[in-house]
Amino acid sequence: MMDRRAIIDMKGIVKRYYIGKPNELEVLHGVDLKVYEGEFISIVGPSGSGKSTLMNVIGALDLPTMGRYLLDGFDMFDAREDDLSAIRNKKIGFVFQTYNLISRMTALKNIELPMLYAGMGKRERTEKAKDLLRMVEMEERMYHKPDELSGGQKQRVAIARAMANDPAIILADEPTGALDSVTGRLIMDIFHRLNREQGKTIVLITHSNELAEETGRIMSLRDGLIVSERKGTGRVAAG
Amino acid sequence: MLLGENIAMAFSAILSNKMRSFLTMLGIIIGIGAVIAIETVGNSVTQTFSDSMTSMGATNIVVGVTQRKEEKVKGSESGLEFEGRRNEKIPEESDFIQDYMIEEFEKKFANDIEYVMMSEKLGSGTISVGGNTAKVSVEGGNETYITNQKLELVAGREIGDKALKGGKSACLISDYAVDKLFKTENYSHAVGKTVEVISGQKFYDFTIVGVYQLSDTGLLFGGNADRETTLYTTLGCVKKHSHIQGYPNFTVVKSADMSKDTKEFRSEIQIFFDRYYHTNRIFEVTTSSFESMLEELTKTMSTISTAISIIAGIALLVGGIGVMNIMLVSISERTREIGTRKALGATNSSIRLQFIIEAMVLCIIGGIIGILIGVTGGALAATQLMDAEARPSISSILTSVGFSMAIGLFFGYYPANKAAKMNPIDALTYE
Numbered sequence: 001m002m003d004r005r006a007i008i009d010m011k012g013i014v015k016r017y018y019i020g021k022p023n024e025l026e027v028l029h030g031v032d033l034k035v036y037e038g039e040f041i042s043i044v045g046p047s048g049s050g051k052s053t054l055m056n057v058i059g060a061l062d063l064p065t066m067g068r069y070l071l072d073g074f075d076m077f078d079a080r081e082d083d084l085s086a087i088r089n090k091k092i093g094f095v096f097q098t099y100n101l102i103s104r105m106t107a108l109k110n111i112e113l114p115m116l117y118a119g120m121g122k123r124e125r126t127e128k129a130k131d132l133l134r135m136v137e138m139e140e141r142m143y144h145k146p147d148e149l150s151g152g153q154k155q156r157v158a159i160a161r162a163m164a165n166d167p168a169i170i171l172a173d174e175p176t177g178a179l180d181s182v183t184g185r186l187i188m189d190i191f192h193r194l195n196r197e198q199g200k201t202i203v204l205i206t207h208s209n210e211l212a213e214e215t216g217r218i219m220s221l222r223d224g225l226i227v228s229e230r231k232g233t234g235r236v237a238a239g
Numbered sequence: 240m241l242l243g244e245n246i247a248m249a250f251s252a253i254l255s256n257k258m259r260s261f262l263t264m265l266g267i268i269i270g271i272g273a274v275i276a277i278e279t280v281g282n283s284v285t286q287t288f289s290d291s292m293t294s295m296g297a298t299n300i301v302v303g304v305t306q307r308k309e310e311k312v313k314g315s316e317s318g319l320e321f322e323g324r325r326n327e328k329i330p331e332e333s334d335f336i337q338d339y340m341i342e343e344f345e346k347k348f349a350n351d352i353e354y355v356m357m358s359e360k361l362g363s364g365t366i367s368v369g370g371n372t373a374k375v376s377v378e379g380g381n382e383t384y385i386t387n388q389k390l391e392l393v394a395g396r397e398i399g400d401k402a403l404k405g406g407k408s409a410c411l412i413s414d415y416a417v418d419k420l421f422k423t424e425n426y427s428h429a430v431g432k433t434v435e436v437i438s439g440q441k442f443y444d445f446t447i448v449g450v451y452q453l454s455d456t457g458l459l460f461g462g463n464a465d466r467e468t469t470l471y472t473t474l475g476c477v478k479k480h481s482h483i484q485g486y487p488n489f490t491v492v493k494s495a496d497m498s499k500d501t502k503e504f505r506s507e508i509q510i511f512f513d514r515y516y517h518t519n520r521i522f523e524v525t526t527s528s529f530e531s532m533l534e535e536l537t538k539t540m541s542t543i544s545t546a547i548s549i550i551a552g553i554a555l556l557v558g559g560i561g562v563m564n565i566m567l568v569s570i571s572e573r574t575r576e577i578g579t580r581k582a583l584g585a586t587n588s589s590i591r592l593q594f595i596i597e598a599m600v601l602c603i604i605g606g607i608i609g610i611l612i613g614v615t616g617g618a619l620a621a622t623q624l625m626d627a628e629a630r631p632s633i634s635s636i637l638t639s640v641g642f643s644m645a646i647g648l649f650f651g652y653y654p655a656n657k658a659a660k661m662n663p664i665d666a667l668t669y670e
Contacts, residue, residue, distance in 0.1 A: 061582060061663045082586050089584020100579040100667065104255045116244055117584040161583070 006070070007168050007201045008035035008058060013067035015053050027053045029224040030067065035169070035203060040195040042204040042212035042232065045221035052173075054221065055205050059094060059171045060087040072168040089117050093162025097174035099154040101146040107133065107157045108142040114164040132160035136190060152183035159190055169201045170194070176211065188214065245593055249600040252569070260601060263565040266558020267605030267646065268612065270551045271639045275613025275631070276620065277547040281540040282632040283621035288536055290628075292529040300505060300528045302512065303488030304330045307523050334522045335485030340515055347511065351497045351504060356384040356490040359477045363467060364438030366420060373416040374467040377436060377443065379477030383492070385411075388471065394426035395449030398473060402448075406475015410434075410445040413453045413468035426450040436470070443480055445472055501530055555642070558605070559650040566598050566654035577658050578666025591659035598651025599644050606643025610636055 015028040027050045035041055045051045056062040060071065060079070069076040072091050079087065088094075093114075101110045111129040120128075133139045136156040146154055155175060162170050172191065176184030188211065194200040204215055212218045213232050220228040253260045306328055341355060358380035366373050380388075382403045393414055402409040417429045429447050436443045453468060493504065505526040512524035570577070577590060585593075614636070618629035 056664050059582070061667075085581070085584050085586040088582055094582050096667070100575060100582070102576050102579065104251050113580070114583045116241075117580075117586075117589065122241075122244075165584075 004036040004038070006034050007037050007039075007072050008033060008203070009068075009070040010034070010058075011068045013054075013057060013064045013069060015050075015057060015062070016065045019065070027224050028057070028064070031221075031224070031226055033058075033219065033226065035201060037168075037201055038195070038199040039217065040191070040202045040204070040215045040234070041217040041219065042206055042215040043219045043221055044206055044209060044212045046207060048223075049221045050224040051205055051207075051221055053224075055171060055173050055203075058169075058203060059092050060084045085117075089114060090165050091168045093164070093167040093170040095155070095158050095162050095170060095172040095175045097177040099146070099151075099158045099178075101154055101157060101161075103146050106143045106145055107138060107149070110146070110157060111161045111164055114161060118165050128164065129160075132163055133157070135163070136160045150183075151179050152186055155179065155183075155187050156190065159187070159194075163194070163200075169203060171203050171205070173205045174207070175204070176208075177206075184211075242596075245596040246600060248593060249597040252597055253601055253604070256569075259565060260604075263561050264558075264601060264605030264608065266554060266561045267602050267643055268558075268609040270554035270558050271606045271609025271643060272613040272616070273554065274544075274548055274551040275610050275635060275639055276617035277544050277551075278632045278635040279614055279617025279629070280621045280625065281544050282635075283618070283627040283630040284625055285533070285537055285540055286630040287627035289533050292533055298493055298501060298528065298530055300491040300493070300501065300508065300526050301488055302336065302491060302508060302524060302526050304334050304336060304522050305525045306330075306521060328521055330487055330522050332483055332485065334519060335483070335487055336489065336512070336524065337485040340512070341486075341489060344508075344511060348507075351494055351499065353492040353494045354383040355381075356387055356492065357381045357474060357486050358384045358489075359474060359481065359483070359486065361443070361477045361480055362438045364436040364443070366416065366434045366436055366470075368420040368432075368434065371420050371422065373419040374465060375412070375416060375436060375470040376467050377438070377445075377470050377472060377477065379472045379474040381474045384474070384490075385471055390451035390471070392449045393452050395430035395447065398448055398471070403473045403475070406473050406479055408443075408445045408472060408476045409448045410470050410472040411449045411451050412447050412470050414450050415453050415466060416468050416470070417447075417450050441480070445470065445476075501528055505531075555646060559602075559646045562598055562601060562647065563650040563654060566594065566651055567657070569597075570594065570654050570658045573658075574661065574666045574669040577661050578663050578669065581661070581663035582667060587659040590661075591655045594655030594658050595648060595651045598655065599647030602643040602647030602651075603640065606639055609643075610639055613639075 010031060010033040013028055013031040013033075014026065017025045017027065031050075031054060033054075043051060043054065053062070057064050057069065058071075060076065061084075063076060063079065063084075071087060074087065074091075076087075094100075101107075102113070105113070108126065108129050111132055112125045115125040115128060130139065130142065133142050136159055138153060138156050138160065141149060141153060141157075146157070149157065159170075159175075162172075170191070175191075176187050179187060191202055191204070192214070195202050202215075204211065206212055214235065215232045216234040218228075218230050218232050219226050220230075341357070345352065345355060358378060361377035361379065363374065363376045366375055382400065385398060385403070390411060392411075394417075395411075398407075398409045398411060401407070412429065412434075414426055417426050418424060420434070421429055423429075427450075429450055431447065433444055433446045436445060451471075491508070493501070497504065499507075505528065508526050509524070516523045580590060580593075614631045618631065621627045621629050
């Protein structure tokens with residue numbers, strides 16, 4: 001495993017808020033995390049453990065106060081705001097609990113958005129978006145707006161959107177949190193398929209131990225520190 | 240990011256909230272509409288006026304006897320300057336510009352003038368031929384004056400040089416009058432006939448040498464059943480009957496290759512005639528030209544449109560603030576969208592651009608609606624109320640489009656910048 005390339009390489013990540021103010025708050029106390037290419041890992045922890053903050057740092061939505069973070073070889077230490085935008089655009093595919101699709105746009109246009117920001121031409125963009133919709137079996141709904149889709153369908157569109165610029169990593173934050181268990185299962189199956197068939201690196205952030213068990217590696221976060229790391233089954237539990 | 244994509248996104252955002260977008264645009268619509276309407280009226284009136292003036296010779300100078308603004312009081316019995324109410328006085332024969340003055344004028348300015356036109360109206364009268372009557376107004380003019388009427392003869396010939404110089408009673412009469420008098424459309428039938436004009440208690444004889452076509456033929460057979468048309472004769476003939484010496488005014492046509500400008504030439508004319516009139520306490524000779532009238536009209540119009548523009552500017556300012564306000568509301572409503580876009584890789588500048596373009600599109604749509612309303616309203620007002628040809632001002636239309644873009648840019652920048660600077664995490668978790 002060690003000879004594989006690390007997509008995420010974090011060492012001693014500290015994140016503080018309200019620096020220099022009386023209510024200064026340290027949320028992450030020095031997190032070390034390595035995620036290798038093609039891995040499907042999960043980060044679990046109760047609320048308040050710093051999961052969201054860690055996800056924001058991993059996803060280049062926020063910079064750590066201290067520590068070293070290499071994302072796909074790019075050192076986040078010297079990243080400026082526009083660099084972060086480019087990283088989010090090209091290296092990271094976000095899947096949110098609340099889908100965060102733009103309600104005025106059709107499924108197809110939503111998927112095109114990251115490619116639009118990447119400066120891809122219209123024809124190519126539409127072509128690729130259609131392919132991605134096919135991949136999540138949503139091609140017959142491409143001209144539907146999010147309001148006309150069910151929760152599971154929205155999440156499938158969101159996964160297709162996350163895949164748009166062929167990112168180095170998919171960052172899924174409670175992707176089944178708003179779905180019933182049957183639909184949630186479908187979504188998890190898509191992640192497994194992406195990991196297995198396309199070798200996509202996936203980081204799943206969840207509070208559900210059951211879902212975490214399905215992944216290859218489980219990192220437990222508590223009070224801003226990774227307190228345990230264990231192997232998961234990497235398989236869908238029977239039944 | 241491509242401009243086209245941004246514009247498409249702007250339209251979808253604007254259309255997703257039609258009522259609100261329309262209300263926001265209203266300020267812009269009213270502002271731009273008002274300016275364009277006024278500009279259209281102004282432009283139509285000035286252009287129509289200027290066209291008709293040009294066809295009549297815009298550079299012609301009319302020299303006429305007018306009442307002095309302040310009466311010369313030297314020699315008044317009281318010896319006091321009096322500033323009474325200025326009584327309108329009508330110039331009498333003794334105040335008129337006399338033939339010898341015109342002759343001397345022509346001699347002195349021989350290089351500057353092409354010719355002068357003089358005319359005199361004898362008055363209105365009626366012609367009777369075998370129980371048929373036609374109303375005419377008798378007008379005599381010198382050769383150039385008659386030529387300048389640009390009459391189109393349908394029968395007969397012009398009043399010849401000889402007749403003009405000799406003051407013969409040859410005349411040109413309208414086809415309308417011939418039709419009334421002789422009940423024929425064979426106008427040459429009238430040529431050579433002598434007609435008698437009864438005006439007041441007087442009778443004047445004229446010999447018809449030509450029949451001219453009334454220019455507005457539309458009115459010939461419909462409309463006024465009994466129209467008065469002009470009977471043109473020689474100046475000498477009119478003078479013979481009226482016994483009036485001199486003219487209340489005459490027209491100077493500048494020489495085409497005169498190097499002086501009209502203003503300069505007019506002041507020279509003024510000085511020239513002041514010599515004759517310095518003893519006249521009540522009247523003086525002043526000059527006017529269509530050019531100066533046109534200038535004055537344009538000046539008045541531009542004063543009016545400046546005033547309206549200021550009011551419209553205030554409307555646009557209020558409209559712009561409305562745009563800014565609604566953009567701020569829209570941005571706060573779409574905070575999660577902004578957060579999402581940022582998570583998907585939108586840079587600050589592309590977010591800023593998106594919202595600026597949205598504000599500009601909003602304003603441009605408002606501007607275009609305003610222009611359409613303004614042009615329609617202005618054209619209607621010009622044609623229906625002012626009897627002018629509708630001439631929307633292209634330059635003000637272009638300016639308006641530019642101006643509404645500028646409003647969008649100016650009032651959209653602050654909200655757009657606010658959106659651009661949002662923290663993506665806060666925006667994503669915004670409830």
